Amino acid sequence: MTAVENGRTPLMAGNWKMNLNHLEAIAHVQKLAFALADKDYDAVEVAVLPPFVDLRSVQTLVDGDKLKIKYGAQDLSAQDSGAYTGEISGSMLAKLKCSYVAVGHSERRQYHGEGDELCNAKVKAAYRHGITPILCVGEGLDIRKAGQQVPYTLAQVDGGLKDVPAEQVESIVIAYEPVWAIGTGEVATPEDAQEVCGAIRGRLAELYSQELADKVRIQYGGSVKSGNIAAIMAQPDVDGALIGGAALDADEFVKIVRFRDQ
Numbered sequence: 001m002t003a004v005e006n007g008r009t010p011l012m013a014g015n016w017k018m019n020l021n022h023l024e025a026i027a028h029v030q031k032l033a034f035a036l037a038d039k040d041y042d043a044v045e046v047a048v049l050p051p052f053v054d055l056r057s058v059q060t061l062v063d064g065d066k067l068k069i070k071y072g073a074q075d076l077s078a079q080d081s082g083a084y085t086g087e088i089s090g091s092m093l094a095k096l097k098c099s100y101v102a103v104g105h106s107e108r109r110q111y112h113g114e115g116d117e118l119c120n121a122k123v124k125a126a127y128r129h130g131i132t133p134i135l136c137v138g139e140g141l142d143i144r145k146a147g148q149q150v151p152y153t154l155a156q157v158d159g160g161l162k163d164v165p166a167e168q169v170e171s172i173v174i175a176y177e178p179v180w181a182i183g184t185g186e187v188a189t190p191e192d193a194q195e196v197c198g199a200i201r202g203r204l205a206e207l208y209s210q211e212l213a214d215k216v217r218i219q220y221g222g223s224v225k226s227g228n229i230a231a232i233m234a235q236p237d238v239d240g241a242l243i244g245g246a247a248l249d250a251d252e253f254v255k256i257v258r259f260r261d262q
């Protein structure tokens, strides 16, 4: 069974990373809004994760034009307020009506030294403010070469979800993003994606229940494009994608949203 047959609405989320200023963000979301029709939103949840400084502009556009596109942030602080220079809190993101926030993206783990303990605190911070975390996990090339991708990734899932109650976890999104496939053009095969996404669902069943595991959306991320999305989405445990580079091209992102036509 694919995601849709399982009752999980696929989530296609564009992670813009450090691209597009607030004016470019408005133009980009307008292009998406113009291209996407009600039937697209009925079939797939569409979200963008712009840089913090774009969020107010995106919110104004989405609110003003009653767009069905969702939006969120790429990170948040584990703290709620106070003397944390440069940080952005969950309450600030909630005030901007963010639906989602990425936690533990591999670029945060790699360039900012974020480990599972901090990711766990950020997952909890997101839930404190009613924002759905997209917990990002995935192995590097050395781990993949050693054949350790499943235990490595499951340890990140365990760490990220430590002491997070079932009633919160059932709404979480987990993004499996093998680091060696991010921005490299080196896409994991659909079978690679399924192996780890299936193992993540199995772990959720062990940690919580099968019923909960069946509700959670698990995305794949790493060099997703319109040409490879259909095969990835055909896998039973892949419920959407976290899209980097290809999300910066509105036409390409729309094609990914319409993966069933590819």
Ligand SMILES: O=C(CO)COP(=O)(O)O
Pocket (backbone or CB within 6 Å): 015, 105, 177, 181, 182, 183, 184, 185, 221, 222, 223, 224, 242, 243, 244, 245, 246
């Ligand atoms: O990191 C990613 C999304 O969060 C994937 O990036 P690319 O799609 O550019 O490989």
